[in-house]
Amino acid sequence: MFFSATLGAWVVTRHADISAVVADTARFSSAESITVGAATMPPEVVTALMDGYPLVPSLVDNDPPAHTRFRGLVSKAFTGRRLAEKEPSIRALVDELISGFMYEGQADLFLRFAHPLSASIIAAILGIPREDISRFRRWSDDLTTVLAAHGPVENQVAAARGVVDFQRYLASALEERKAAPREDLLSDIVTEGQGMTPPMSMAELVSLLMQVHFAGHETTAGLIVGGVELLLNNPEQLQTLRNEPDLIAGTVEEAVRMVSPVHAMFRTALEEVEIGGVTIPKGAHIRIVYASANRDEARFHEPERFDIQRPDVKKHLAFGHGLHFCVGAPLARLEARLALEALLRRLPGLRLVPGQKPGFLRSVTVRRHESLEVAWDVQALPAER
Template sequence: MDAAEAMTALLSPPGRVDPYPTYARLRAHGPVLQGPEFSLVNGYAEADAILRDNRFGVLDDVLRDQVLPGWRGSPAMESISRSMLRTNPPDHSRMRRLAAGAFTPRRIAELRAVITAQAGELIDAMAAKGRDGAVVDVMAEFAYPLPVGVICTLLGVPAADWPLFRRWSADLTVVLEPEITAAELAVADRGATELRAYLTELIEARRRAPADDLTSALVRVHDADGDRLTGDELLANLVVLLVAGFETTTNLLGNGLVVLLDHPREAEALRTRPDLAPQYVEELLRYDSPVQLTTRITTTAVRSGGLDLPAGSWVLVLLGAANRDPRRYPEPDRFDAWRAHPQPLSFGAGAHFCLGAGLARLEAQVAFPLLVRRLPGLELAARPRRRPRLTLRGYDTLPATVGGSDTLPATVGGSDGR
């Protein structure tokens, strides 16, 4: 299997639904597979090193002009490209610092009560909807609304508008896939146009009436000094903060819950020991990463770690494969809730390590103990349906029956996940 064959397999419908068999085939050729057009990295140590190496950059505007002529004018591409997600230092460092204050460990810890309250309300609603044995879609009823509610609270988005973002995000995030069609880009552009229009109105509203939220803080920075944060950067970073702020966590909640329902012994242990949640979440992130790959391009010639690349070479870092590297993880295809210090690469590493990783972890650490505690009879009603995506791995629907439920308030008996 060469690099092109591997990508063909991964981008096929079966490969998108379950990439792990292809990852296993790739390992037979070593942790790095170098090809004429791009290289694939599936080893943990190699992936970690590349993500931390400043000779590997993301596809910023300058590089994108060279390899993707004609991208300008696409609202979806521009929405992503002007953000910290798709810029290199020093612009990346400047923008990241402006938003980082909202994601410090102290600020994230302060959100525990908000997360617990929102999760408890959603569980109550699911219990009521499924009381007579009706099937509920856990993605629609819990895995989506919890993280979107949390990030919207941070950004100051009114609760009445939260349901709007699921379609916009689903449309827009297709541009993060390694291959998209013209039709998919047209849908992404429509979603990006609608989302940008909404956020433009939110920016103006916060300019007129500032509030204690991240949007107001970024508007103040832009209005005080446009060189620190341009108008395009303000809008693009709000798009990415909003979309990335719930999309990854939504997938983590859906993927993780299916794993727990498939492992009832481990779910029972978490039910009685919510303090185990942090190590459970790390293993869930490793076992079925919500982000499966990321792309880097060499900014200079690189000769190390099994790679011999000229400047401008593409490298696809397969995070999901690295998280199952048997050189680091014994029995990597087995979910082991007691695995010591997995340290998965699901949120990346280095300069582009996910800014919201701590928040996503906290949401999952609160959510999983609450779900198994308060809905002890929760069971899959049918196999959930995967979204046909490779980069962002998650479920489209997750049908379940809730069975009997624990109707205690969400904060009773340590069920808030602490």
Template sequence: VTCPHFNPLDPSFQADPYPLYAELRRDTPVFYSPLYDMWVVTRYADVAQVMKQTDVFSSVGSLQANVALPPLVTAVLEESSLGPAVLMVESDTPVHSRMRNVVNKAFTPQRIAQLEPQIRAITDELIDSFVNDGQADLMPQFAIPLPGRVICRLFGIPEEDFGLIKRWSDDFMELLGASGPEERLIEAAHGFVASQQYFLEQIRERQQNPREDLLTVMLPAELGGSAALSVSEATYNAIDFVVAGHETTTHSIANGLAHLFANPDQLHQLATQPELIPNAVEELLRIDTSVLGLFRITTREAELGGVTIPAKARMFILYSAANHDETHFPNPDQLDITRPNAREHLAFARGIHTCLGAPLARLELRIAFERLLQRLPNLRPADDGTRSQHFFMRGFETFPVAWDVDSSAA
């Protein structure tokens, strides 16, 4: 079963992938993409099965969208003193459990709850900077810096370094998408190597001065810390968590607002009934998730949705298509902030690789929507935002909005 016209980089797909997903779920729910040499999974039940059967559908070596980076790019990456990357997202049990146990201690519900006042303060400080202007581009002015500053605080990274972190995150995502022009990929590879040096220095600094932050929790035993991680594992995973920990939430803020703008009745309902926000966050994550899907590799020949997939095949597991599966979410393309099973979405994946930062993302999104709707009356789009171009991330580059400024309060 092949589908030659499946191309996540096609402009019409980037604009709106959901009509094609519906067609794929109906006609070829599990198919082979000759363009990318991988098998694509679109239905909820099949995606859930892949996430459960980690012995058959492995994460090892799976992270990149496009296996072959150009040789000049690989040459830059090989300059790294850390050796090949070992990421939790790219590992299976027992290596995965050993690494996950370290960071589970850090991402406790208590630690996340303690961040709430800080997240509120950062949110209000950002809104203060533009509240009287009546218009803003929410990407650079809000959606990027909010989760960015929160993640810096969590890891104990100086907030003034966030500009660097953001640039390196873009580089990391560029390498994972592996579809840009070669010059850009070479530049991104240099950025990734520079980020390794930075994080390695930050971790070594914790050896001298332990603090109440995540980098101290991740300090490897060989550097006098308590973490069952090698120095290389600690460094690579810190980079991965910092990137994943803000990039995804940034896009979820704008994706969510775009859907609320398209459903003004529900936007109004949310502004007047903030108690609906936690469930609305789940529904907004379901209807337009920022990570379209991630990858797996088969360890043996496998049967999925009535299709036989060969051993050593690369697979693209589309959370975003599963989140619109009408057999699980009736009327899936309609936003319903009161949807009873919204929380069953797969935006945070499931199983051993369930997103570590899900409680943090939920808290950030809840506070972001709450404060934006409360403080920016009649919030509305000022113009069409521009979509970002990426193989497996969905979001905006620009997101211009406007609201009513109370002239008497100025």
């Protein structure tokens, strides 16, 4: 436990302490859980955002009973039955994307595979046309810039305008679904949201969808790319997986632990409370570092070692814990499993391109590569058709 003047928050790093904080919703609020500690938003950005809908709390940054209302709107889309129905289409998309670059011999795995895969899947669930996915990628980057308050003010203002465009797109799609519902999450959300007491406002629905979209592809893309990097940097584990393909589920879980795509979030103390022997005052902001908890030597044996057969791997906190356990965790696990299986099967001699220094997304909550160059043996592939 320590106080960070830069973040203006107490930082919690141990597995046991973080588990206690996230389980105690009566004393620790999730309001502003993705924005507290970020740099102050410039007034020009605030002005630009006023042209759209207010960024109201919805799923991640909310407490009961409001959180329960929002979670109920999206949870049905990620049940085991619905995901089992989607597995064939996800598998087909994985193969389609790989086929698009497999004879090139080298590719940026994030740009060519992980991001379009996760973005296309969440778009299909929401009901977004595939031709609009590139716009959503840009808007997602804009949202990240606004929340992180990063870069020159003029860039932040441009990003804020992009966020407003994002909101207007979603609001228009919701209005269309009101008039003519379809078999998609947008229709489910607007229909059920309007039937609640009180009805969900458009600002609430738009904020919810922005969170679902962002969480549904940025974190999973980060998991896929990070998982590949871990396997290629640990050839003995890679060989073990090739020898025993049934270890894929454990491989994904260990990758989630080590990558920790959501590396940290925030809470606010609702009363004076003690954490790890330190007294935290009422109203204090708290940064819970999942990435640290997932490498806590008091919880995991040799936590810095990548071990696809780790027996207690599911004790990690990468998907959160308790009330805010990630509603999309089953989908993330499914996507990562199918992606890793196909990449290892279809790209012989898969390896990292030496000398690269991939950067990471600038975010106070999400950790993912901005690129990862890989290569493979084209000569070992069947003749191109």
